[in-house]
Amino acid sequence: MPESIWFRDDARPRRPRLSRERIVTAAAGLLDAEGVAGFSMRALAARLGAGTMSLYEYVRSKEDVLDLALDEAIGEIGEPPADGPWRGLLTDHLVRSRAVMRRHPWMPALIATRPLLGPNALAGSRAIYGALAREGLHGPELTAAIGTLSSYLYGFVAAENTWWATVRTPAADAGLRARVADHLHRHEAELGHQAQVDDGDFDTQFRLGLNLILDGLSTRLKENPRE
Amino acid sequence: MPESIWFRDDARPRRPRLSRERIVTAAAGLLDAEGVAGFSMRALAARLGAGTMSLYEYVRSKEDVLDLALDEAIGEIGEPPADGPWRGLLTDHLVRSRAVMRRHPWMPALIATRPLLGPNALAGSRAIYGALAREGLHGPELTAAIGTLSSYLYGFVAAENTWWATVRTPAADAGLRARVADHLHRHEAELGHQAQVDDGDFDTQFRLGLNLILDGLSTRLKENPRE
DNA sequence: CGGTTTTCCGTACAGTGCACGGAAGGACGC
């Protein structure tokens, strides 16, 4: 059996079966499947068919893996186009970001505990920065606008995800559901509205809040017209 | 030694040395001192001078303790006054909320993983609800306004706390600081601005973003005048 | 006084992240 042909594709010593990329994508998959609480280095290694300690050849620590998985997931969002009307551009980017964070519900919890300094995170924020700087926003006002949008995005999805996680729990009895629905709709239940909640509900909530912020931003932009 | 006098002050059976309240306040103190990562049931018991398993007489699980500690901390915020100009009222409440979350930097990470259904959390959101309902906001628009404000608050403080945690780390070398500063100020560094960051920086950022949202809310209120 | 109930907690177990050191095998100089 001419194994030499099969094996001869790279000249590095002891061509590795593992790699940083393989570990990171497996980590993201494990997080999708089991959540942050169910993520362990042992489970990750098992998912790769490797020994636990083999991972540490490519990764400094569990925290390191989480950092990398988070930045990979942020990369899924993609960058906004280089130009176009600012309002549609921002709306698109935030809606796509929310979609990615819903597909990877572990993201908000990780974001809450670590700075977003991965290459993908930095690239994305730079692109948004450019879009607003083009409209004449500068200095603290620019930073505040971006900070507001990203804080809103991430706070919203975090609340949304805990909502779904709470409702989907098998132990979620009617009483709990009612309390959570009340949390979402506040006094609406008392006013006779129905307390049903579905996906579309969150969609419109998200867009309403986003428009609130963009309206505020719009007045700022009119005060500082493009120079 | 007349122990009977010392011990005779309550007639309940086997008057307990521990209590739910004592556990919860000790938990908050431990979280303040060690953070979420350094929080363990063993450490909590040691802080109370008790055996680890004694805690479970008053508390179902570690998650339970965290839920209770979080709601207690939320209670520190206090409720907004029953009436007054809506804008000042909301600003005050959000500023006080931020102050509490800065004193207890573990709060955002916990909020990210559990629904805010404690009594204090519900009382606070009800009060804010009332303030905006009084201004003529109803239905989804009302829910969206509240959701936007709380998402912003919590997203902002989360980012702020990770910033301080990152900077205060002993291993934070100059390169890391520069990257984080860039993350905060985006391209400002490239534009020649100084990349120094201090508390006041975050204060003005927070107020700028808040005013952005409140401006957007203000236009909504003018469209739906108090009926 | 006996029995019951309520607190307290020692022990034990399955699980965690990761330090350490060894084993296996390709790469390379001779």
Place this chain on the structure above:
DNA sequence: GCGTCCTTCCGTGCACTGTACGGAAAACCG
């Protein structure tokens, strides 16, 4: 061909986690 080295892989072990279980002691009730 043969040592030598260097890279990858990973078994073992340690300190630590949450908490199930069951027992000990103490206060109450009869």
